[in-house]
Each structure stands twice: as structure tokens, then as C-alpha cells.
Amino acid sequence: MSEYVKELLGEVKAKNPSEPEFHQAVEEVVDSLDIVLEKHPEYRAAKILQRIVEPERVIMFRVPWMDDQGEVQVNRGFRIEMNSAIGPYKGGLRFHPSVNLGILKFLAFEQVFKNSLTTLPMGGGKGGSDFDPKGKSDNEVMRFCQSFMSELCRHIGPNTDVPAGDIGVGGREIGFLFGQYKRLRNEFTGVLTGKGLNWGGSLIRPEATGYGSVYFAAEMLATRGETLEGRVCLVSGSGNVAQFTVEKLIQLGAKAVTLSDSSGYIYDEAGITEDKLEFVMELKNARRGRIKEYAEKYPGVVYTPTDSELDHSPIWSHKADCAFPSATQNEINGKDAGNLLANGIYVVSEGANMPTSLDGVQNFLDAGILYGPAKAANAGGVAVSGLEMTQNSMRLPWTREEVDQRLQQIMKDIHQTCVDMAERFGTPGNYVNGANIGGFLKIADSMMDQGLV
Secondary structure, eight states: OHHHHHHHHHHHHHSSSSHHHHHHHHHHHHHHHHHHHHHHHHHHTTTHHHHTTTEEEEEEEEEEEEOOOSSSEEEEEEEEEEEEESSSEEEEEEEOOTOOOOHHHHHHHHHHHHHHHTTTOOOEEEEESOOTTTTTOOHHHHHHHHHHHHTTTTTTOOOEEEEEEEEOHHHHHHHHHHHHHHHTTOOOOOSSOOOGGGGGGOTTTTHHHHHHHHHHHHHHHHHTTSTTTEEEEOOOOOOHHHHHHHHHHHHOOOOEEEEEEEETEEEEETTOOOHHHHHHHHIIIHHHHHHHHHHSTTTTEEEEOTTOOOSSSSGSOOOOOOEEEOOOOTOHHHHHHHHHHHTTOOEEEOOSSOOOOOHHHHHHHHHOOOOOOOOHHHHHHHHHHHHHHHHHHHTTTOHHHHHHHHHHHHHHHHHHHHHHHHHHHTTTOHHHHHHHHHHHHHHHHHHHHOOOO
């Protein structure tokens, strides 16, 4: 790491104390960019990196709402508008008790590069609240969403900032948010993505992140003349991304054997079939139950409760070929990465945002496995969000086949960009460098073109 990059990281940590996830995201990116800055001193002169790590705008606000008992509750709302050099801000809203400024800045920063890689004209942003939708009634969620949007609506718009869903924000929440935006602004526009099919949504949008991470894994395997057929796969999470990762794996002839939630994980050695996946979708999407019920329903399935005392996650200690971390940030630490490698994993495709710690990433790179970092591998979700924006602008819906075809092509293009950039800058096969450099160059050149703004 050069002195320039070390100084930059020192500045970021000093200016943004108590934001470890943001520090981690910045370090992972700028470490890859050392080789670019050597060849392009003009980026250093224009302070491109110093400008990219600083959000263009940070919006923070209170969200008062009333629960079903008539008690007033107060949460905190955020929107980080990180970079708009190549298009309107684009990125999800996360409703989860862990949400804070540092986590949203890391997500917004990652989003900038991810959106750049999709080839679509979208800047990067992220937002959300420390509100927990878990255990809340539909009416409570609606009242919260309406209060949240009453403030957010003045900062977003189809040509300014287009939020989507993330953890805790699914179809129900997007519906309530969109309804309030429409009511307040008196306009029906493509201001949110992940909308219902009857009112401006896109086919394949719910499936896109999970499908995309599997398509990316397939592209990586193709470089070695292999396919996913017959591969045993570990999948974490049991929400939207994990569900559709498993669905696409089944379709391509692979066998997923794990799923998890915050309470624990299941290991199904026989493999998760279409029928079993249908049960998971009903359990999680309709009943909002716990994954433990899967083990209670199907014989031979082992359920392991979460143990916060452990220094590793046992879900990553099973023999398998591929891993699809699809739950949350930093779910794979250095020890987990070592366990995955020891148990035969040679493909990792990240469905969650930054699910691997820096030492875990280094383990994967040192081992020379096929490792698809999140900003490339999980870009399918925001790619189809971009396609939803296009359909909204045209006032025309596309067929399921057409959207899926476009998604596959985008993931193919992202993979090719990663391969080409890694080779061009002397680190062939390093998808981390390829993704970071590919995303950066497009943004940096656009910022150079637009002057000091």
C-alpha cells in the first residue's frame, strides 16, 4: 500500500470515527486502486479519491409514528447521496435495528462502484432507518413508512434519487412508501424500484440479486471450462436473495444444502428441492417465521442455533464446492474463510453486501479460488432496478424472458469487465481488483469531465 493511500485511509478514519464498516469498504477499494493511481497521476491531482469517499449529501431526520397501542415511537431516518457523476443516486433503503450512519455510508460507497459496473447510468446512494419491521403489524409498518416518506419525499425523485428495497424493506414496505410519495407529490413517477407488477414494477426484480449472483458464479466457472451442475452449495440467509439464489441453483442442476436466519441455520444433506423452497418462501414471506421450522418439518435436517460465543460461523464448515453468502455484512471472517477452503470450496459468489471481512478476502485471494466480490456478484438487483426505471420512463413493461435475458447479459458484461481490468492492471484472475478498478475508472473519468463539483 502506497504512502498516498495510507494517508487517505488515515484521513477517512479520523474524519469518520466509530464507522468501522465504512473504513473497511474504503480500504478494500483504495487498496486495489494503488496500481491505477500510479498510471494516472491526473486522478491524484484532481483529488478524485478524496472526493469519492465524501458523500455529496447526508440527510438525517427523525421519524415519529404511533404503534397499535397508541404509544408514540421515534426512530431515526437517513439518506446518503454518495455520488451522482454517472446518473441519479440509486440504492436501497434498509430497515433494521443495526442501521446507523457508518453502515449506510459503507453501503452507499459500495453502491457507487456496483452501479458503475452495471453499465447503466446510475449514481450511488443508500438510506434507511433503525426501525425494526420484525414483529410489527401491517398497520404499524404502514404508519412508520408514511412518516418516513413524509420527510424523504422532498429529497428524492425519478431524476434525482431513486431508492429501492434492502434488508427489512420488501414489497409491503415499498408499497406503503410509494403510496405516500404519490399522495404528497401528486404524481405517479418511477421514484422507487421494487414496485408491485400492477403499478410500475418489473418482472424478475425480486429474483434479480439471487439470480445474478448465480449467473456470476456460472461465468467464473466457465473460465475453467466448468458449470454449476452437480455442485454442492452453501447458501446463508433465507430472505429474498437467498431464496432466489437457491431457486436458480436448482434450475442449473446444483444442490443447495443450507439456509439461515438470525436464530440459526439448517443443513439439509439431501438438498433443498423446489417443494422445500416453496415451504421456505411461505414461511419467510407470508408467515414471517423462523428457519428452525424447516428442520421440524423435514426429517434428516440438522438445525444449529446461533452461538454468539463462537469465533466462527459453523454454516461455513460443511463440505461443499460453492458458497453464496446472502445474509449480511461480515458474516465470513478469516477463520470462516479458512474453514470454507479446508472443506473444498473453490467458488464464492457474494449475494449480500460486503459479507466477507478483509482478512477473509485475503484468504480467498491467496488461495486463488474463484471469488466474486459483492459489488460485482450481487449487482443483478440494482441492474434490474435500473431496467425498471427504463420501463417506467418508457411506460412499457417487458416480458419475464426479456428482463432475464438482459440481466444475464449485464452479469456477463460485469464479469468480462472484472476479467479485463484485472489483466490490464497486472493482476489476472483477481476479481476484487477487476471490480474496483472497472467501477472506479468510469466514475473518475466522469468526475474529471464535469469539473470541480
